[in-house]
Amino acid sequence: MAGHSKWANIQHRKGRQDAKRGKAFTKAAKEIIIAAKSGGNPDMNPRLRAAIQAAKAVNLPKDKIENAIKKGTGELAGGEMFEVQYEGYGPGGIAILVEAATDNKNRTVAEVRHILSRGNGNMGEAGCVAWMFDKKGTLYFDKAKYGEEQIMEAGLEAGAEDVVDDGEAWEVRCAPEDFAAVQQAFDDAGLEYSSAEISMIAQNTIDVDVDTGRKLVNLIDKLEDNDDVQNVFHNAELPDELFAELEQG
Structure with a gap:
């Protein structure tokens, strides 16, 4: 799905999501805090394990990782952090789904609503688009290596559901409850993934033209620039012409 996999691959490879070092640190630490609320042992908490791996990928210092875990537990x-989801x-x-981590829900909802309205979009009611997405564990592997x-x-024996050809990467998808087992299977096999996370995958995509695609990319960049947005x-199927622009940019 170009709306997720190829888009995400470009983001991971070119660092579009977290272009600024400080913002990358903030988002990584917030995810660790939230994940650690379910337990501070990454061996027993797959979400925390993935959060720590993501934090290491952006070079979050070890002491900040440890402090974030302690805040979560x-x-x-400083661990008063809430997970919120906005639809619009x-x-x-x-369809837009925004996942955020915040210590002030009122501030965050106001900021997300403002960004959507300024970006040719609008906030919707809870449940208006969430039904269009499935929660999946996703892991990316460099096609040049594997x-x-x-x-x-x-992956399949451990519960992976699908392997998607994503151009320069293989994207492995699995049910969230199988995420830890699939991660462990790849670790045991000595296969290194470039990223591993729980994502929302659109059940169906909508083709958009280049102009609409540019507006959407700009809106997503603005949303991801917000400190609370994770x-x-x-559910857009972005045109290849736009992906070529993103690759060059």
């Missing part, structure tokens, strides 16, 4: 103050529409009526059979052999998902 309550050993240190972007340019061309594209073949499809190699990836499938390691992830943005959409």
